[in-house]
Amino acid sequence: MNPFELKPQKADKIFTSWNKVLVKPYDKNTVDPYTRLRVILMSGTEFESVRYSHAFQRMCPNNDVRRRLAYMRRGEQIQQKRVAGLKPANETILEHTIGYEQLAVDLTANLALSEKNSYVKKQLDFALLEDFDHLYRYSDLMELEKSGDPARLVGNYTEIMPGRPTVAEYRHPSDDVSFYINNYLNDLKTKLNINIITAAEQQTMNFYMNVANLYVTPLGRKLYNEIAMIEEQHVTGYGSLKDPSATFWEGLLMNEYTECYLYYSCYQDETDERIKKIWEMHFEEEVAHLHEAAEILKTYEGKVWQQCFPEGGEFPELLKFRSQKDYIREVLKSVRLTGVEEGWEELDKVPDSFRYFGYNSKINGNIATVGTHVVIDRAIKELQQDWRLQNKEHPVRVLTDRKKDNVDVGRVKGK
Numbered sequence: 001m002n003p004f005e006l007k008p009q010k011a012d013k014i015f016t017s018w019n020k021v022l023v024k025p026y027d028k029n030t031v032d033p034y035t036r037l038r039v040i041l042m043s044g045t046e047f048e049s050v051r052y053s054h055a056f057q058r059m060c061p062n063n064d065v066r067r068r069l070a071y072m073r074r075g076e077q078i079q080q081k082r083v084a085g086l087k088p089a090n091e092t093i094l095e096h097t098i099g100y101e102q103l104a105v106d107l108t109a110n111l112a113l114s115e116k117n118s119y120v121k122k123q124l125d126f127a128l129l130e131d132f133d134h135l136y137r138y139s140d141l142m143e144l145e146k147s148g149d150p151a152r153l154v155g156n157y158t159e160i161m162p163g164r165p166t167v168a169e170y171r172h173p174s175d176d177v178s179f180y181i182n183n184y185l186n187d188l189k190t191k192l193n194i195n196i197i198t199a200a201e202q203q204t205m206n207f208y209m210n211v212a213n214l215y216v217t218p219l220g221r222k223l224y225n226e227i228a229m230i231e232e233q234h235v236t237g238y239g240s241l242k243d244p245s246a247t248f249w250e251g252l253l254m255n256e257y258t259e260c261y262l263y264y265s266c267y268q269d270e271t272d273e274r275i276k277k278i279w280e281m282h283f284e285e286e287v288a289h290l291h292e293a294a295e296i297l298k299t300y301e302g303k304v305w306q307q308c309f310p311e312g313g314e315f316p317e318l319l320k321f322r323s324q325k326d327y328i329r330e331v332l333k334s335v336r337l338t339g340v341e342e343g344w345e346e347l348d349k350v351p352d353s354f355r356y357f358g359y360n361s362k363i364n365g366n367i368a369t370v371g372t373h374v375v376i377d378r379a380i381k382e383l384q385q386d387w388r389l390q391n392k393e394h395p396v397r398v399l400t401d402r403k404k405d406n407v408d409v410g411r412v413k414g415k
Contacts, residue, residue: 222371
């Protein structure tokens with residue numbers, strides 16, 4: 001499938017009445033977990049497109065261009081509201097959050113398995129362990145508050161158990177900045193993977209920033225605030241991978257291509273026939289946006305789309321949500337890695353004077369009072385052991401104990 005070779009529909013076809021935008025939500029009790037993840041993913045993708053377009057407009061002095069951006073952006077807003085409308089009103093903040101973290105885990109794992117650039121893959125694997133731990137801690141909060149069933153929400157797709165402990169994830173800001181990748185030296189799948197994961201993590205960060213002060217319980221408020229800071233670190237790392245030499249015009253084209261790729265992937269993979277039709281409709285609308293972006297690039301920068309897509313524009317392997325339990329278990333074995341400037345190193349191999357230790361200690365303060373630890377400690381006391389969903393024993397020996405929250409692995413040398 002090459003969206004550049006398709007005949008686009010008229011761009012204004014996307015403008016429609018509210019009764020065709022505010023669609024019927026899915027049933028949270030019967031929806032397939034991966035359908036829920038696609039809804040979250042595509043809402044985040046639309047958020048990223050709108051955010052980028054606004055940033056472009058604010059940096060552009062040409063009102064003709066700004067009008068064209070506003071025209072496209074209005075369509076993206078309609079799509080975002082339709083996708084967001086698929087989320088039911090009775091799905092709580094915490095249930096929504098379990099979906100966010102399951103998306104972070106399974107999306108990252110699937111992208112990493114398809115990634116040819118070893119550096120980008122390491123970045124994906126490194127953050128995967130942290131999102132995996134977030135899923136575990138939010139799930140224990142849900143069990144404590146008796147506000148839902150994490151097992152039902154993730155289905156049989158994803159295990160829930162500790163990753164790199166959240167208290168170990170706070171690194172000095174200097175060690176979250178990655179090398180950027182050169183668009184012309186990396187294949188299309190790598191560029192897509194970076195675009196996709198950056199948008200997904202950006203949405204997660206924004207969501208937690210917005211709901212932290214809305215959560216009812218003090219412990220929940222702590223979790224959202226603490227984990228939101230890790231999402232900031234993830235967005236910094238993933239965003240740093242983007243090629244800064246790409247122009248705004250090229251970025252616009254790549255964003256529209258990414259949307260085409262994702263909607264087509266969702267269409268091919270979706271099991272809910274009603275929602276499948278929405279993915280198909282949005283794909284056709286995004287093809288029109290893509291052709292508009294290509295025309296803008298040609299008119300105002302004098303480039304044809306083929307210069308940005310030397311591969312020819314054919315979609316690479318589509319994104320398919322598949323359970324990756326074995327892969328994640330293998331990645332968990334690198335739980336003791338920490339960030340060191342643009343790379344990663346085993347914690348035991350970094351100097352005692354390394355900035356990680358001072359920064360982490362300052363941020364955490366008294367570990368006994370940190371929310372992400374307290375939630376597990378309280379679960380152990382009230383439930384006799386922490387809550388997990390695992391097919392077999394944890395692959396990291398020091399994380400097998402279900403009656404003690406390990407806050408040292410990946411944070412304290414020799415642990």
